[in-house]
Amino acid sequence: MVGGKVAKITCKISGLEKSFGRNHVLRGIDLTLHEGEVTALMGANGAGKSTLVKVLCGYHHADAGEIELAGAPFAPMDASDAIAKGVVTVHQSIDDGVIPDLDVATNLTLDRLTEPGANLFVNDRSLRRRAEEVAASMGLAMDVRARVADLDVADRQMIAIARAMARSPKLLILDEPTSSLSASEAERLFALIDRLRADGVAILYISHRMSDLRRVADRIVSMRDGAISGIFEGEELDYVGAVNAMLGHQMTEVDIEPVSGGAPILEARDLRLFEGSPPISFTAREGEVIAFTGLLGSGTTELAEILFGLSAAAGGELTLDGRAYRPASAAQAVAQGVFMSPKDRGSNAVIADFDIANNMTLPFLRAFSTFSFLSESGQRRAARDMIARIGVKCESDRDGIDTLSGGNQQKVMIGRWLLKASRVLLLDEPFQGVDIGARRDIGHYIRETSAGRTTLVFVAEIDEALEIADRIIVLNEAAIASEHLNKNIDLNRLVADVSGRVREPHGSGTDAVCGPVTAAQSKAG
Amino acid sequence: MNKNALEYAIRYGFIVLLAGLALFFSLYASGFASPRSAVFIFQSVAITGILALGVTCTLVVGGFDLSIGSVATSSLMLSAYSMVVLEQSAFVAVALCLVMGAVVGLINGFLIVKMRVPDLLATLGMMFLLIGLQRIPTQGNSVATGMSLADGTVAEGTFSAAFLWLGRHRFDLFLDRLLPVPVVLFLVIAGLIWLFLGFTRHGRLMYAIGSNERAASLVGTNVQRYKVVAYMISGVLASIGGILLAARLGRGDIASGNNLLLDSVAAALIGFAVLGAARPNAFGTAAGALFVGILLQGLTMMNAPYYMQDFVKGAVLVAALVFTFYLSSRRGGRRNA
Known part of the structure; x- marks a missing residue:
């Protein structure tokens, strides 16, 4: 990635296939994800990106192909196995990730409560201390006694991610994380992503928002019809190319003679x-x-x-x-x-x-x-x-x-x-x-x-x-x-x-350098 | 063919069971198969059935009304109070009760639609409120002519004959004095609700709301209004039930009507199983009420002790629910396959 550093491979997917009945959803996916790199995944509805994510986080089993995680074969039995092995997913719907009626501390340490061998009685003080540690390590400043329902959406999102990070994952998957965030809330999420990237986590970031991608992506992978249709990396990311690869031009033959309309x-x-x-x-x-x-x-x-x-x-x-x-x-x-x-x-x-x-x-x-x-x-x-x-x-x-x-x-x-x-x-x-x-x-x-x-x-x-x-x-x-x-x-x-390039006719990529160092300057307008 | 057998069982199983039960009791319980006995069954379920038809309307829009029992007892107390203490006519007493039922339904609807209180909780709260409220004017006493009032005077009013007619008159039908007014009212109301829910556009829209509220509102249905109307129907029908109970008893008995809520909810839920509808419907509700009535009457005539009644009702309800939800979901699963 940026700076010519040779990053270690965190996750290597080769020849991954998945079908549901006659529906061939993944047709041989080859993809490598590197340590400390944000890979943006784009694809239209039905392109297969959510199936890919579900295979990675253990909801589906692949029909063919291999996944390697940190050099070892990775074939999760189920979702909790995937988490235990270091692949953590934050799903699109934020409220699936948090329990709104409990406080921040409990939410941050919830996984510990379900671990085998966890104490029968909950010690609130040690729970809070542990939660504060987790929060501090993520750079979150919030009262751990606050009820999650009273927090704003971004904070809830942060908590879902922070809890995921408490597992120290190797690969973090974020599915449309900004879909319900405002611009300033999203900026806080990006700052967090920058920290994680610096810590060497590989991040798979699913989004269609160009402004998101400009801000965080090191690399863009486009999917179409169950296959990778384009990988765009380097100093200047080619957004137009990525969108093109995602949408494709496999038109059905429809001959339209446009009418200009009446009144x-x-x-x-x-x-x-x-x-x-x-x-x-x-x-x-x-x-x-x-x-x-x-x-x-x-x-x-x-x-x-x-x-x-x-x-x-x-x-x-x-x-x-x-x-x-x-x-x-x-x-x-x-x-x-x-x-x-x-x-x-x-x-x-x-x-x-x-x-x-x-x-x-x-x-x-x-x-x-x-x-x-x-x-x-x-x-x-x-x-x-x-x-x-x-x-x-x-x-x-x-x-x-x-x-x-x-x-x-x-x-x-x-x-x-x-x-x-x-x-x-x-x-x-x-x-x-x-x-x-x-x-x-x-x-x-x-x-x-x-x-x-x-x-x-x-x-x-x-x-x-x-x-x-x-x-x-x-x-x-x-x-x-x-x-x-x-x-x-x-x-x-x-x-x-x-893809939103119309108002910057000469800016072919000047705002596209998205390495961690220059990220702060590259906020999309 | 297995599929057809299942389909057949779901569709007609309940009706076959109802007929089988009637046949069984006719053969083994002497005196069961007579017009008077049949009318007695109808009479025993008439009030419950009227309340159940109200709950059915709220179930159709995806809601629930727990306050019906207390609306009925409030209506019982209110009609007695207005005639005995306030010395009003039968017409005024009935009108007051109906207005009270409609207003309670309106408040329930308001709580659910505007205050966004979940339906079970809103109507549970209303139930408590009414149970308490109906006792306040009489300091917790039953209402009867000659009772002493708080100011030391004695209540002079009486239940008017016209009012008692509602609960006690019997129309001639083949036999002298066969058909009681509450049974006739039950059948008429069941018919009206059946027509309303099944054959009018309002009923159809209410089912649409119950199935997918958002889709119904996106085709331009005024979802809130229909929900409020459903609770108002429920309130009014419950108050009619209370009037009939008061007219039968002839006094404002504070302790009667305790079982009304559970019995009528059970009838409405048993109704889901009738004809494999798997959803609330007026015909099913009436059949469900009758089913319970036949079962209890038959068992009583075969000398089953009275304290078994609730157990039997509960067992029937659980069986009907399994029938509805388990079998129908299997049917749905197969249909999709």
Whole structure:
């Protein structure tokens, strides 16, 4: 790494493979992780990075291939075995890592309580002393008697990491650690990472945030479709190359003749997604499909939520058909003809107890009832019609929704919002967990029906945007980075905009030197 | 075929058991198979059943109402107090009770929806509060004509005939004076709740809330309002139960209605198993209440001692829960495979 020092290899992965049924998730991973080096791992949803992490931390067993840890073969039996052997993982959801109702001291020493041979009685004083030692060794300054629930998110994150570090691991895996941290909280985490790096811990850092990677990464590894698609290291990290390798350009063949749209339907003027974020403005016109794309945390989800009335904008104005539009709830948005198919259908959209017809007609039950009494035949007729049009593969509209595959469930969830005409149709990650066939069907049907409304699609993956949109708007750190008509797009420019390089046209890598020494200077703006 | 057998067992097992039980008692308990005996069973479960239908509504939206028993006894005391001490008419007494039930439901809903108190805890708190509150106006005494009041006077009011009619009148049906008013009310309310939950859009949305609250709210459902309404239905039905109990007893007995909560919750939970629904439903709740009624009536007629009753109810409940959760989860697992 930086300075030409030859670092020892902490972990060497070779030929790692893992399948779930017919689904070949890891197709031969070769990767070495060095002592005192932060390796950033990037990959789109389904690229296999979480499976890789789960193999490393003992949740899954590899089907083929070898892992060496500090020179010895490493094949953890289960999660606790992996920890005992020196691989510690801090998972994305912070509250999985701490017990909010207990104090800091207990949280820091929790593992000791479960060790075999631990005392029956808990000696609070020695517990606190030990906790203070752990905290001091990590450079944490907090009252160990404080209840964890009263601490802020960053402190909780620190505690999860500190407890992990009490095991003195050789390899620390951080899964999206900044996803719920503010900028200043993240900075404290980075300082901690710098300390650990100096102590010689190998760190595997999973994140999509460019600003994170600029700050901490020594090396970037991109994954795509279960294989390593690019490794970027050296003095100047090639972020654009890394994003490119992560997203790839394996486009499905969709021929789009972009339309420019008719009358404006939805207009945003100086809309601000967060307090202090830059204003964004756009006009969505009748008949056009606009894709908003950007990396995780770039603001696409927040924009969708504001448009659907789930959260309030920090500033600016929206108009719908020329009139002020300020929905205070999903119900108000729906009443004004703004429909949204949310992301994460399992938790946000699917009613697991209902069959297809009832899932599909749920938003419009009023239209299927007389004096509040439902017309089941009406519901079933509408559902059967939509099933045929959007191509849901099922036996009948009475099938339980949980008997369908992911792609077919998603077709039902999107078909739900196409039963009635809308002014604005918002689709947040409509292709999440959807196979390529269903993805094509959905995209085709959305475009086919796009007349009479404006359609906004929020996707993280560029090829999904290219498959469905007339126009692509790239968001980066809650600002519009660029706008492209979907015709002969310069893909390299698009990827560069996504990764946030647009406002620094000459800075090819000057801010990319991320060694521990220069790290403090390289904070991304 | 194994799968079909399991499916069949889950769907019809409970009904077959109910029919088998009725047949068994008809054969072995003399006098069981008669219209009067059947009406007696219905009468014994009518009040419990009405309360259970209320709990069913809260279960449908993914909640729970522990306060129903105390709402019923409060309603019993309130109706007695308003007629005996305040010397009001039957109409006023009934209206007061219904309003009280609705207000308690509203407060429960408010605590759960706005104050974010977990449903079990909110309604448990309300239960305690009401158990205490109903004793305050009478200094802990039962209410009956002729009781002496705190100021030294004697309560002169009486239960009006119209009020007692609610609990004691019997309609003619084939036989003279066969069908008591509470049974008719139970059947009517069961029918209404069945229609409401099963066949109206409001019922469908309530089931959607119970299954995935977030998804329901993201399609534009006013989740909070439906939850509050569910608790209000529960409160009103519980107060109706209390009115019927008061009308049957003819006095404001402080000690009656102790078993109402457990019996009605049991009926609603047993109802999950009926027709393999694996979720709260009005038909199942009514069938569950009847099941318990038939079992107790039969056992009593076969000279089983009264102190076995709670044990039998508990055993039925546990069996029904296993039936619902274990068998249905196996069914679900197979369906996905």
